[in-house]
Amino acid sequence: MVHDLIHWDNVRLVTPADVNTALSTQGYLPDEGISTAVFLAMTLRRPLLLEGEAGVGKTELAKSLAAATGGELIRLQCYEGIDAAQAVYDWDYAKQLLHLRATEATGESQQMTADALETSLYSERFLIKRALLRAIEPTEGPQPILLIDEVDRADDEFEAYLLEILSDFQVTVPEVGVFSTDRPPLVVLTSNRTRDVHDALKRRCLYHWVEHPGFDREVAIVKLRVPGIEAGLAKQVAAAVEGLRKLNLYKPPGVAETIDWATALGRLGAKELDNTMVTNTLGAVLKYREDHQRVEQHGIGELVKQAIEKGLLHA
Template structure:
């Protein structure tokens, strides 16, 4: 926070990278501004665009009222590209936030975006500026807190990493995961939270296609609790396996290994 440097968090899906930004926003009182990255995202979706519908309506109104005369043409053109018609998307909103507590800008799953978009971010992450050709350069009076996350489906470029502080987020250890479940699902009994966290840890050791994250552990414990069960059993796991494993192949592998073995392993780990 003192260095005013973005924080780049990498790790497997579900380990809590996004939650870091949410927690920072709650802690500082700043607005959480989230930019969800995806393949094909461009400047218009991420930074700004012009409200063409309102610009066209403005022209039609000028024509109808007679304001669109030859002498007024230059003024009318200037009006069309004023801040009045500028649509601020997440990046520009975060930089042009005005006074008060700086927002927390979450650039989520940057590895899903294209190389060109990643290159566009370099100006923002270096100088906290965005240039709008028609209006000039917007500069943050106080830089926002920036959290960039990546599931590492592809490597981010060194130029971007040099502008960030880096942290690899591991799955939490057993006791910490139990504490997270208890905090996020306080109605779940501690004994059940320990059994579910232990079973989840066992699933992660099986080399599954998509190992479960902390979010799945919370969902699993909550689902078992809502079914009125206080312990993991073969029948309970069979009924709730879809809350923790989201691929058919992973479910078949676990069932093929035997759900009773998972129950016994969880009981051993939970003690």
């Protein structure tokens, strides 16, 4: 039964190890916890809620999963004030107006009752299908991956509406009818925890807290995403970022910043970290002036020294 539930195209994800391999092939190196959470979400047909600090790779996981399975990535970016018109469906008013004028020009509207004319305007041809409606449309081939990004930015009312849709995978458009699917998408929700997601939504989902990667995994990520980087420099960058995360910064660097920093250093021809190089490129990894000041107070020289020592220790 498991084989049928999680078979996309030629990709058979029968164990968490298969998920790990499939994601790694797309350049995303998961740990065992992430691979297991994704596998269970697929097997149990449950949404997966990923929480963690910004930059730990939550959104990238959904993108890599779509690439690995061949399913379409349908992304809904949440924000304060988002409603059904932005997330589920809306009407193409400009197209409706053109249609109305065309019926008037041809005289067709004179032969129609008001109800018939209104019905023609509110038909599926004028329906704009937003992310949630697109995700539950019947599809050929692999199920889509529905990414509901930063759900913690939406308000309570939208979260309640989202819970209803995720429970039934069904949307009713009063003027058209009911849209539903017996092959629901794999749903990945992300949260940076700017506020707590309600318990009702959490109970509907499988949950996984995404940590910053450990040293060895971050080195492997840098080597994979920054081809040609010196092995020693990759270790020093990962060690330096690990040190930065311990400084109680306003915005600790995520994996994306680690990759950006390593890429910038590689473009500058760096072979290893030094005080001047770190000072000149710190803007690739830290994006707030207050964080720069805290690192300067800690001592850039000390940061470099510790990074080099850890790099040598793991040589």
